[in-house]
Amino acid sequence: xxxxxxxxxxxxxxxxxxxxxxxxxxxxxxxxxxxxxxxxxxxxxxxxxxxxxxxxxxxxxxxxxxxxxxxxxxxxxxxxxxxxxxxxxxxxxxxxxxxxxxxxxxxxxxxxxxxxxxxxxxxxxxxxxxxxxxxxxxxxxxxxxxxxxxxxxxxxxxxxxxxxxxxxxxxxxxxxxxxxxxxxxxxxxxxxxxxxxxxxxxxxxxxxxxxxxxxxxxxxxxxxxxxxxxxxxxxxxxxxxxxxxxxxxxxxxxxxxxxxxxxxxxxxxxxxxxxxxxxxxxxxxxxxxxxxxxxxxxxxxxxxxxxxxxxxxxxxxxxxxxxxxxxxxxxxxxxxxxxxxxxxxxxxxxxxxxxxxxxxxxxxxxxxxxxxxxxxxxxxxxxxxxxxxxxxxxxxxxxxxxxxxxxxxxxxxxxxxxxxxxxxxxxxxxxxxxxxxxxxxxxxxxxxxxxxxxxxxxxxxxxxxxxxxxxxxxxxxxxxxxxxxxxxxxxxxxxxxxxxxxxxxxxxxxxxxxxxxxxxxxxxxxxxxxxxxxxxxxxxxxxxxxxxxxxxxxxxxxxxxxxxxxxxxxx
Amino acid sequence: xxxxxxxxxxxxxxxxxxxxxxxxxxxxxxxxxxxxxxxxxxxxxxxxxxxxxxxxxxxxxxxxxxxxxxxxxxxxxxxxxxxxxxxxxxxxxxxxxxxxxxxxxxxxxxxxxxxxxxxxxxxxxxxxxxxxxxxxxxxxxxxxxxxxxxxxxxxxxxxxxxxxxxxxxxxxxxxxxxxxxxxxxxxxxxxxxxxxxxxxxxxxxxxxxxxxxxxxxxxxxxxx
Numbered sequence: 001x002x003x004x005x006x007x008x009x010x011x012x013x014x015x016x017x018x019x020x021x022x023x024x025x026x027x028x029x030x031x032x033x034x035x036x037x038x039x040x041x042x043x044x045x046x047x048x049x050x051x052x053x054x055x056x057x058x059x060x061x062x063x064x065x066x067x068x069x070x071x072x073x074x075x076x077x078x079x080x081x082x083x084x085x086x087x088x089x090x091x092x093x094x095x096x097x098x099x100x101x102x103x104x105x106x107x108x109x110x111x112x113x114x115x116x117x118x119x120x121x122x123x124x125x126x127x128x129x130x131x132x133x134x135x136x137x138x139x140x141x142x143x144x145x146x147x148x149x150x151x152x153x154x155x156x157x158x159x160x161x162x163x164x165x166x167x168x169x170x171x172x173x174x175x176x177x178x179x180x181x182x183x184x185x186x187x188x189x190x191x192x193x194x195x196x197x198x199x200x201x202x203x204x205x206x207x208x209x210x211x212x213x214x215x216x217x218x219x220x221x222x223x224x225x226x227x228x229x230x231x232x233x234x235x236x237x238x239x240x241x242x243x244x245x246x247x248x249x250x251x252x253x254x255x256x257x258x259x260x261x262x263x264x265x266x267x268x269x270x271x272x273x274x275x276x277x278x279x280x281x282x283x284x285x286x287x288x289x290x291x292x293x294x295x296x297x298x299x300x301x302x303x304x305x306x307x308x309x310x311x312x313x314x315x316x317x318x319x320x321x322x323x324x325x326x327x328x329x330x331x332x333x334x335x336x337x338x339x340x341x342x343x344x345x346x347x348x349x350x351x352x353x354x355x356x357x358x359x360x361x362x363x364x365x366x367x368x369x370x371x372x373x374x375x376x377x378x379x380x381x382x383x384x385x386x387x388x389x390x391x392x393x394x395x396x397x398x399x400x401x402x403x404x405x406x407x408x409x410x411x412x413x414x415x416x417x418x419x420x421x422x423x424x425x426x427x428x429x430x431x432x433x434x435x436x437x438x439x440x441x442x443x444x445x446x447x448x449x450x451x452x453x454x455x456x457x458x459x460x461x462x463x464x465x466x467x468x469x470x471x472x473x474x475x476x477x478x479x480x481x482x483x484x485x486x487x488x489x490x491x492x493x494x495x496x497x498x499x500x501x502x503x504x505x506x507x508x509x510x511x512x513x514x515x516x517x518x519x520x521x522x523x524x525x526x527x528x529x530x531x532x533x534x535x536x537x538x539x540x541x542x543x544x545x546x547x548x549x550x551x552x553x554x555x556x557x558x559x560x561x562x563x564x565x566x567x568x569x570x571x
Numbered sequence: 572x573x574x575x576x577x578x579x580x581x582x583x584x585x586x587x588x589x590x591x592x593x594x595x596x597x598x599x600x601x602x603x604x605x606x607x608x609x610x611x612x613x614x615x616x617x618x619x620x621x622x623x624x625x626x627x628x629x630x631x632x633x634x635x636x637x638x639x640x641x642x643x644x645x646x647x648x649x650x651x652x653x654x655x656x657x658x659x660x661x662x663x664x665x666x667x668x669x670x671x672x673x674x675x676x677x678x679x680x681x682x683x684x685x686x687x688x689x690x691x692x693x694x695x696x697x698x699x700x701x702x703x704x705x706x707x708x709x710x711x712x713x714x715x716x717x718x719x720x721x722x723x724x725x726x727x728x729x730x731x732x733x734x735x736x737x738x739x740x741x742x743x744x745x746x747x748x749x750x751x752x753x754x755x756x757x758x759x760x761x762x763x764x765x766x767x768x769x770x771x772x773x774x775x776x777x778x779x780x781x782x783x784x785x786x787x788x789x790x791x792x793x794x795x
Contacts, residue, residue, distance in 0.1 A: 073765045148762045154739060155722040161679065161764055247740025253723060254738065287615065293628030293637070318725070320738040323664040327656050334648045334655075341644055344604070345637045346628070348611060353624030355617045370608060377601040384651055386589045386658025390732040393725060393760040457590075459576055459729030461760050465768030472576070472729065472756040552623030559623060 024125065027117035028533055032124050033103035034424070037417075039131060040094035043086050044410075046135070048493055050083040059479075059486035061466045076465045077146025078167065082138060084149030085171070088267070089178045090131055092409035096274040097220075098127070098182070100416050101189050101213040103424065107524035108207045110198025110542040110564075112534045115191045119184050127181035130174045137170035145171035148463060150260060153245035153253045157237035169238050176231040179224050186217030198523065198564075200544035204294060205563065207522045207548040211298055212277025216270045219305045223266035230259030257319055261312035268404065269308045273301055275412030276343055279365045282419050283347055284549045285520045286362035287354030288559050291549040297346045303339045311336060317388045326385040333383035340376055344369065355552075355559075359518070360434035364415035367442050368407045375403030378453070393463075396456025399449040406445060414438075414499075422513035425506070426529040433502040440495030447488035451481035521562045522548045579755060579776065580731035581712075581748035582662050587732070589658045596647050662733070666746055670711040677717075677724030677737040680766030682757060688790050689783075699789045703772040705757065708782040712748045725761035728774055736761055749776040 023031060056063075057071040064070045071079075102120065106113055114120045138144040145167040147156040156172075159165035193206065193214045233244040234256065243249030245256050284291045291297070313321060313329040347369060356362070378400040381387045391397060421429050460473055467473040467482075516525035523542050527535050536542060542564040550561035578584050626633060672693045674685035684705045688697025693716075699706075707713055717726055719737035727734040728747070735745050757772035777785060 073768055077762070077765060077767070146762075146765065152723050152761070155762070155764055158722075161722050163765060247738075252740075288617075288623040290625060290627050292626065293634075296628060296637075317659075318663075318734050319723075319736045320741060320743050323659070326659055326663070330655050330659070331652055334652050337648060338641060338644060342637070342641070345640065348608065349626075349628060349633075349637065351611045351615055353626060354615045355621060355623045356612060356615050357617045366612060370605065373601060373604055373608075377597045380597045380651060381590065381593050384589065384593060384655030386586060386655040386662065387593060389659070389662055389734055390586050390590070390729070392734055393727070461727065461758050463762045463767060464758075469769045470756050470758055470771045471773075473758075552625050554625050 024128075025121065027113070027121050029102045029106050029114045029117070029120060030424070030531060032120050033099045033101075035124050036094045036102060036127070037099035039128065040091050040099060040413075043090040043094075043131060047083050047086040047091055048496070050079045050086070051489060052493060054079045054083070055486040055489050057465070058467070059483045061468055071465075073465045074143045074146060074163070077148075077463070078138065078144030078164070080463055081146050081148050081151075082134065082144050082171075085175065086134065087405070087409065088149065088271070089175060090134065092271045092405065092413075093178075093182060094127065095413045096271055096278075096409065096416070097189075097213055097216055098123070098185050100209070100274065100278065100420070101185070101217070103420065104207075104524065105189055105192055105210050105213065106196070107423070107527060107531060107535055108210050108522050108548075109193065109196060109201060110523045110536075110544065111192065111196035112536070112538075112541070114188050115196055116188045120188050123181050123184035123188070126177055126184065130177035130181060133170050133177065134174035137167045137174060140166040140170065142166055150264070151234070151256075152260075153234065153237065153256050154247075156256075157234055157245045157253075159238065165238075169235065172231050172235050172238070176228060176235070179228055179231075182217075182220060183224065186221050189214050189217045198542050198544045201563075204298075205544055205547045207277075208280045208291065208294070208297065209274065209277035212273040212280075212301060215301050215305055216273040219266050219273070219308070220270045223263045223270075223309065226259045227263035230256055254316070254320060257316050258312070261315045262309070264315065265312040266305070266308040268401075269304055271408050272404070273304075275368060275408040275415075276301070278412050278416045278419070279368050280347060280350070281522070281548075282361050282365040282415055283369075284350055284551065285419075285518055286357045286359055286365075287351050288357070288551045289350050289352075289354035289549075290547075290551055290553075291346075292349035292352075293346050294547065294549070297343065300339045300342045300346070304336065304343075307332065307336045307339065311383075314383050314385075314388070317385050318392050330383060330385045334380065337376070337380065344373065360429065360431055360438060361415050361419035361518075363435065363438050364411055364418060367438070368411045368415060371403060371411065371442075371445070372407040375400060375407065378403060390459070391456065393461055394456035395452040395460045395462060398462050399452040399456055402449050402452075406449075410441075410445075414441075419518070420524070421506075422517050423524055423527070423529050423531070426513050427506045427509060428511065428513045428517060429506050430502050433498055433505070437495055437498040437502065440498065441492055444488045444492035444495065448485045448492065451485045451488075455481050516562075519560050521550055521560050523563055526562065526564055577730045577751055577753075577755075578732070579749055579751040579753070580728075580733065581750055582658070583730070583732040583750075585658050585661065589654050592654055593651055596651060600644070600647065663745070666714065666744065667712055667748075669714040669746065671708075672714040672716060673705065673707070674716045674718065675705070675726055675737070676720060677726065677759065677763070677770075678720040679722065679764050680759075680770040682726075682759075682770070682772040684772075686786070689786055697790045699786060699791070701789075703757075705772060705774045706782065706785050707749055707774065707776055709749050709752045709776050709778055712746060714744055714746050717743045717745065722763050723761045724759050724763050724770070727758045727760040728755060729758065730755045731774075734760055749774075752776045752778055 053068045056065040142164045155161050236242040243251040245251045245253045310332045314333045317326045513529050544563045552559045671687050676683040684701045686699040687693045717737045719739040724737040754775050759770035
């Protein structure tokens with residue numbers, strides 16, 4: 001089963017063009033991973049700066065924003081729309097799934113590359129094209145699309161209503177292309193994990209992060225079909241004058257909402273699972289504990305994936321669907337709390353009895369757990385139909401999903417980045433700067449969104465350009481809390497400078513990172529840092545003898561037991 | 572500074588009660604989980620000479636520590652589900668007999684309200700039309716017929732705790748009973764284009780005499 005060797009390393013990459021083209025045309029999974037990583041980070045910077053502009057407008061309405069100027073309603077809507085779109089499709093997915101999936105899957109399962117290296121290359125090229133289109137959509141005539149990341153028709157379908165004929169069309173094309181890129185990448189992840197594992201690596205010896213990225217890819221493939229169809233229909237409505245979502249011609253605007261959320265809710269778990277995988281691997285390593293309940297965690301992740309297909313209409317309780325339907329979706333939504341909490345129990349149990357080392361990646365992983373719990377708990381309010389009537393479309397919803405997506409994409413991303421950085425670049429990051437960056441980011445994150453929970457609970461609606469138009473929203477309590485959130489955002493963005501300084505400092509230092517700085521068991525730590533093309537010398541491909549989490553084994557003096565160490569050599 | 576907004580409809584209290592129930596149950600779980608989590612971090616911090624325990628999570632006497640909290644979570648889920656559905660059925664799924672019906676029409680970017688006149692019948696000659704201001708009588712049960720002329724809008728009155736999307740091509744009927752006189756915000760809660768941020772209205776909850784006077788003073792004189 002796992003003994004097949006796939007010859008993905010065919011050598012053509014060495015003969016290809018040099019320079020920037022050489023990088024773009026590389027089929028090496030590590031190069032593609034870095035392309036995804038840096039593209040994702042660049043887009044995160046854009047998305048973060050967008051948030052800066054519209055948060056300034058919300059806290060100080062009408063005043064010129066330093067570095068941007070006065071924000072118009074058209075610009076405001078385009079900024080909030082594209083902030084959401086970019087952060088989910090061009091940051092969370094490329095960084096967590098594509099970058100770390102590409103980097104880790106072959107290295108962690110002992111393969112020399114992906115099974116389909118050229119499809120992998122195509123995946124990034126399509127992704128890059130989609131990123132360029134979404135950026136272009138912001139500067140075309142009429143401005144960027146401003147109908148929210150959910151793009152509900154008729155607003156999104158009809159240029160007469162949204163007044164951004166070019167922006168809206170480019171937006172939907174970019175999103176559809178991004179889906180194509182991730183379908184191509186996902187196929188590769190799944191096939192590689194199935195077929196290219198090192199000799200001896202059985203299904204339950206696969207590191208959890210690889211499982212999670214592959215489960216996420218499967219979930220994505222199963223859910224995205226309806227939305228790709230929906231995106232094409234929306235594109236036709238915009239450009240060809242069809243009426244799939246136009247009630248005047250027999251269409252139905254709510255159809256889009258079903259297509260969108262049938263994908264949109266599983267999408268939350270598409271990005272959650274890789275972040276959980278990263279967290280679990282880091283927590284096990286730095287707790288020096290065997291992962292508690294490996295199979296339990298895997299089955300739980302599958303259960304979450306299955307359940308996530310049956311909860312989508314909780315986004316549509318008040319959208320005009322049959323009210324009786326809300327009861328079913330309230331039940332399924334609250335029941336998903338069981339497997340999600342199960343995941344947390346598994347991680348807690350892994351920490352129990354451990355010997356926790358507070359490295360920078362471990363701090364990120366622990367904060368993922370602490371913060372995501374708040375995001376999960378506040379979801380109970382919104383999954384409960386009766387409470388959602390009031391809280392729907394308020395800042396409470398916004399704060400809730402930022403307490404899920406921020407831990408997933410940003411905290412999970414930093415956890416993975418700081419953990420695998422030594423392997424990627426052969427250098428260590430500075431721990432002290434890393435801790436300053438960590439605390440600055442985490443504290444300011446909470447100061448952004450706790451005030452917004454309060455505002456939302458008091459009835460403050462999202463996506464309103466200027467609250468001064470609503471007497472009840474223009475009170476000292478609301479305005480003070482808006483200012484606190486905005487100042488905290490600026491502080492958080494400034495703390496990212498520490499991160500970039502840390503990167504520069506590390507790249508310029510000459511001290512090489514050890515092969516296995518965290519004393520971890522998984523296979524990527526047996527390769528050189530950074531791993532060469534092909535990952536290991538062809539005659540030294542790793543062989544696996546045990547699971548990935550054998551820390552603190554009672555028979556051994558050393559507290560870790562790498563997967564590739566033959567049992568016979570041990571005394 | 573006060574951290575609450577009025578409960579101005581008959582069901583506002585039940586929605587707030589549900590939110591309070593969730594806050595207590597889920598909040599308690601969150602608190603316990605976070606405290607336990609930080610205790611774990613502190614209790615099992617790396618110390619010299621202390622070795623990690625080796626457990627893999629298949630021993631039944633250890634597994635029970637995971638299965639038992641689950642039962643508790645399941646029970647709490649059921650409590651919340653029952654409470655949520657009870658509120659939902661009352662607010663959204665049932666339609667109590669009405670004293671009057673108003674029509675609420677959303678369009679880019681304002682609200683049009685059609686009030687019944689003195690005859691209390693909608694779509695008769697004495698209907699009163701207004702833009703952005705809705706006038707209702709306190710303690711009377713109203714049905715509203717929600718429509719849209721262009722894109723999705725959402726009729727939200729925070730003090731009533733009511734919110735309902737308006738969908739072009741459909742008429743969605745809902746209800747409310749104001750219990751507090753005064754003037755409150757109507758906010759559009761679904762992004763509806765560049766003017767979404769100005770699409771506000773006001774609802775005026777009036778006493779019977781005041782409301783009758785308003786109708787009398789605004790009934791169109793020209794009969795159709």
